[in-house]
Amino acid sequence: MTDNSGAIPLETESDKTAPGTPVLEVRDLSVDFGVEKKWVPAAIGLNYEVRAGEVLAIVGESGSGKSASSMALLGLLPSNSRVRGSVKLSGKELIGPDATRIREVRGKDVAVIFQEPMTALNPVYTVGAQIVETLRLHNEISPDEAKKRALHMLDLVELPDPEKAFKSYPHQLSGGQRQRAMIAQSLSCDPKLLIADEPTTALDVTVQAEILDLMRHLRNKLDSAIILITHDMGVVADLADRIAVMRKGVIVETGTAQQIFSNPQHEYTQALLAAVPHLGQGADSGDVDVTAALAAATHTELESVDPDELARRERENQEALKAAAEEAAKPKGEPVLELTDVAIEYPKQGRVPAFRAVEGANLVIHPGEVLGLVGESGSGKTTIGRAAVGLLPVAAGTMRVVGQDISAAKRNGKQLHKLRRDIGMVFQDPSSSLNPRLPIGESIGEPMFLAGVAKGAELQNRIEKLLDQVELPRGYRNRYPHELSGGQKQRVGIARALSLQPKLMVADEPTSALDVSVQAKVLELFQNLQRELGFACLFVTHDLAVVDVLADRICVMQRGRIVEQGTRDQILRNPQEPYTQRLLAAVPLPDPEKQRERRELRAQLMAAGIE
Amino acid sequence: MIRYIIRRLLQVIPVFLGTTLLVYYMVFALPGDPIAALFGERQPPQSVIDALRSQYNLDQPFWVQYGLFLKNLFTFNLGVDFTQQPIAATLARIFPVTAMLAIEALIIQAVFGVLFGVFAGLRKGKLFDSTVLVASLVVIAVPTFVLGFVFQLIFGVQLGWAKPTVGANADWGNLILPAVVLGLVSFAYVLRLTRTSVIENMNADYVRTATAKGLSRPRVVLAHILRNSMIPVVTYLGANLGGLMGGAIVTEGIFNVPGVGNKLFQAVQRGEGPTVVAIVSVLVLVFVVANLLVDLLYAWLDPRIRYE
DSSP: OOOOTTOOOOOOOOSSSOTTSEEEEEEEEEEEEEETTEEEEEEEEEEEEEETTOEEEEEOOTTSSHHHHHHHTTTOSOTTEEEEEEEEETTEEOSSTTOOOHHHHBTTTEEEEOSOTTTSSOTTSOHHHHHHHHHHHHSOOOHHHHHHHHHHHHHHTTOSOHHHHHHOOGGGSOHHHHHHHHHHHHHTTOOSEEEEESTTTTSOHHHHHHHHHHHHHHHHHHOOEEEEEESOHHHHHHHOSEEEEEETTEEEEEEEHHHHHHSOOSHHHHHHHHHSOOTTOOSTTOOOOHHHHHHHHHTOOOSSSOHHHHHHHHHHHHHHHHHHHHHHTSOOOSOSEEEEEEEEEEOOBTTBOOEEEEEEEEEEEOTTOEEEEEEOTTSSHHHHHHHHTTSSOEEEEEEEETTEEOTTOOTTOHHHHHHGGGEEEEOSOTTTTSOTTSOHHHHHHHHHHHTTSOOHHHHHHHHHHHHHHTTOOGGGGGOOGGGSOHHHHHHHHHHHHHTTOOSEEEEESTTTTSOHHHHHHHHHHHHHHHHHHOOEEEEEESOHHHHHHHOSEEEEEETTEEEEEEEHHHHHHSOOSHHHHHHHHHSOOSSHHHHHHHHHHHHHHHHTTOO | OHHHHHHHHHTHHHHHHHHHHHHHHHHHHSSSOHHHHHHTTSOOOHHHHHHHHHHTTTTSOHHHHHHHHHHHHHTTOOOBOTTSOBHHHHHHHHHHHHHHHHHHHHHHHHHHHHHHHHHHHHTTTSHHHHHHHHHHHHHHHSOHHHHHHHHIIIIIIISOSSOSOOOSOOOTTTTHHHHHHHHHHHHHHHHHHHHHHHHHHHTSHHHHHHHHTTOOHHHIIIIIIIHHHHHHHHHHHHHHHHHHHTOOHHHHHHTTOOSHHHHHHHHHHHTOHHHHHHHHHHHHHHHHHHHHHHHHHHHHHOTTOOOO
16 A cells, blocks of 8 residues: 555645545444355455545445445445444544444535436435435525525536426436436535545446536535545546555555556556556557547647647547558448438337337448447437347338348248347346346357257257357356356357357447456457457447447447447547537546546537537 | 326226126126025016016016116116115115225225334344234235134124124224224235335435435435335225225125125125126226226326326
8 A cells, every 4th residue: 555645735725624634534444244144344444534625536346345335434334234443534433432423424524426316316206305305404494595505506516407407306307417416415515525436337428527527616616525436447537636446345556646547556456457448549450549639620729738749649640540541441242231211210109109219320331340339328329239130120211131121021020030040149238138047058059959050969069169269167058147247147148149150249238237357358358259250240339448449330329310430540530520529528538647638628629519 | 187087087988888788797697587586485476577577677688678777877766676675775875884894994904014014124034024924924824704703703702892793883983893804914915015115115225315315214214215115005005995895795794794795795696686786886986986096196106107
């Protein structure tokens, strides 16, 4: 552990707490969970402190104890847990026999923002009622006064119509609005410390960027201390002043953001940073300077970058683009998937009218090519993936899959039944897409058995070969899904999709449920398999950095329409559509220096009125 | 909202016609001659039989019988039963009794079921929870008539806390014992449903949010957990009210309650088509209204559900 006393000073105008004195001091904090009469440690001997106006990021992958240790600060853990050590909030002890009543601290001195804005607010009360409840609990004020303050808070978190948000139930707001409402509630009693547990993980990138901006503004304005719990290095780079890296319940390294990103000491930190997909550094064809590309495409000048330097970077970018264009012009053979003016509808159900999710889509995938289909939630990207497998009917236009026109095919008809042998599909959630009651060997072998390709010893042989291909031990064939980790399950999913040697693979967010280091390994495996077996792939994802690693071509969707498509280099080096530019600018870079440039660029794009 | 209620009430028409037709047909199709059964061993003169037959339209074909029944119904003339009592008077006598019984049973199962369910859920895995779970299983497993006789014997005869049978003068106090027996089985279901629902909601993210806001435990339970947990319970209770109003033949039989169940059973045995169909018609209305109330309550409890 490095010494934290050299934390970077912050320009704060605090009158609550003098800068430098910690708001929160954590000493030897340990958390254990009682599992089958044994104590299983979740956090071991943690030491850290947070000062007013400072953002401490606690980073780690799932199971690192970052969330459990932070919930322990407020006694929010389930009853089978044990917390030891000392937590002092402005000198008041929160743990142990001398602890002040924790309930008086909750919500007033320490507030929490949770990960899932969808579920963190009570669905049966209006947003306003929930904020008023918090306000009146900690302050002796009238309902009218509370309402006034709640409206003020909703205004502060930049909700477009505070009056309307006040009266709305959570389900009537979008994910980003809900998270803003959550933040408004958390900040309503001017907490000294704000714990933000994965505050942007469930949100789209552009919304994430807005929420991060909001948190930065509020940090400066309210001078609270913030503990940011996250697995996303980009978010950390954007917001954190200091970083604590956790692994298996232990803080392995702490330091300023600058120290951790530029000179990580612990090997785990190094591995973690290396595993983060870095937009612009994905493919072999060289790194892309996305900031420069965006600056050139939008004719923006940046204060933080020397103009000559920026011009040089823009020039390099143009040259690389030219080289890549020549490469892309080579002929490619008959398309595996071809959409011409396709519209896709969710058929009407009872009184719910049909919903057109995709309109006028044109795209082509050639053999051996990976097309990354990117968009935010509700953009229709998954819809196209599902229609390509024949799970949704084509309402207009023609869709050709592996040389056959399936626009008019009957659902579950013979044509689709046969066609599906040529298509493999990998799903988003590896846990729920495998039958929990089938050993994984059978899950992998089922498509081959049903298609009548192989049976008996031949089938067993093939299953073993597939397990080899996805780098799982052959002995795993008799295991059940719950005995495997998330990454291993997704390998099984890939093996199953490959079992009939498909010409087209449809992968719907296959890595978004995985930790970064696991994701990196699965993506590498996928890439190797794709090169080796040469299948074409429609890779659906919201994560631009993942697409960047895999895709030959990128297709950007917004609100049911394809707004821009091209080769990876065209999209990343020379984005033309404002939406693509906005999307690229919103992806945080896992590097504080570069992220500062990117943030300025994004601010300028937004200021220029790009919608 | 208003449009939704009107639409739901309009649904009564086909449901009503369908059920009465079905019931009328089933009574019609029952083997045996109801008039002959009425006189038992004695052989009345043919003229009396014919007079009775024409009074109840039994000499007409089925469709005419059913048509005449509908015509009488819409002119609020329910006619008389085989003992020459006006059916309307019978309905006015039996429905209040069963309604009292049903309401008492409903209150018992709702109040105690929810109360025990919430405590069991909050103390999941503890002694109270396990005890309540086992006890509720016993209640579900034991048939109603066994429970009925045991309660009648213990509380009615031996302890003398309540009258063992209700008889003609049914009031709230007299009906307590049958109401307890009647409510007990559903009480067990309500309890288990509430318990599961509370356990599920207890771990919900918004409950953690409520705790993190600094709310006291009682407030978290009452304002946040309970309201969300009530949603499935209300559905069950509503469906149950309809069932209770249909009259509990076994319980009403044991405690000699002059209610719908008893009367319906007699009428079916005697093949009294007009009485059976009249009772069922009222029941259809009760069911439809009860279901509508449940759906409205549902929307009130859960703002995510909206009707238009």
